Amino acid sequence: MPFDRNPKLGRRRLLTGVVGGAVLALLPSFPALAMEQLRIGGERGTIDFSIGDSAIFRTTGSFKDWRGMLNVDESNVRASSVSVEVNTKSIEMLDLQQTTMLKDSDFFDVDKFPEMIFRSRTVERTGESTLKVIGDVTLRGITRPMVLNISVTDRQPNAPAGTRYARFRGEGKINRSEFGMTKYVDVVGDTVDITIRADAWR
Template sequence: MKRILLAAALGLAFAGAASAAPVTYKIDPNHTDVVASWSHFGFSNPIAHFGKVDGSITYDAAKPAASSVQVTIPLDGLDSHVPDFDEHLKSADFFDAAKYPNITFKSTKVEAAGANKLKVTGDLTVHGVTKPAVLDVNINKVGEQPMAKRAAAGFDATTTLKRSEFGIGKYVPNVSDEVKIRITTEAIVPKK
């Protein structure tokens, strides 16, 4: 009897999950921020914000492997709050934004990683170099966004990269090779 009840409960749970479908959201650049931080000679840990993020997130809560992310980050949205430093970061010493104006990320695999957590693996292209990157993602909320009156999803993610692997190794090791990335994003189902 216990087995029958357990099988019925599991059947109902999976039937509800199976009826869910992937939902594709457009990233809201007004509520998305990509922040990079690094060590400067061990004295400070400066940060730079990367705004104007564009892209989409397809999320399937019932089957995370059916989810995907595709993002473009224009370097003209880079902001360290120090205009001269922004120009230096965009110069050939670092990002060479005139030649490589965008950073892109395209997921290759999405996996469940615990309650409200995902591990997103993808191809990150910076400075014309593409390398795999893994994002540790927290699912903040999925539901109706009260201002837009449409379905929305919010995520935070972190990763650590070595900038030298992307051909941006100027001043290593005095300026740390490791760069910590923190992302927060809100994405909304587009209007029909």
């Protein structure tokens, strides 16, 4: 290529090329803008809960069979979404008697309501690695609002399909009386603390 005979024009072209290259370098690549779809579930995570307002009467349990989907938009966090479906029959308590009792009609009524479902309405970033997920939980045919506070660790954005993309921990609360589970509320308490710990993968 011949040299430009106009030094000023050559400098302008050089400057334009450098600035243009710098702008392109700052722009995110197309894959970064794409919605990332991640899976979570009981095979790689836990949903635990505890009931009771005091250490004396506090009861703990978990759900073994559940699945969920995370749609993550890094460029627009509010466009992200979370959905979780729990098989209520997979509930496990400290002993068989407790497990049977919570499957009964006074509590989860698992034969009539085999699923508990959470659907997000909005997602807000609260910190560098923390999020607030505002949504609704449906239990025993009743839908009530619920907030999950999420922390993200060990993020691996270049992880191949089938391997861990990140680890998530979510914490929330519900009042069981709002879902018709009022038995022993005066003795045990109303508040149910829910904790989700899971790997998310593509």
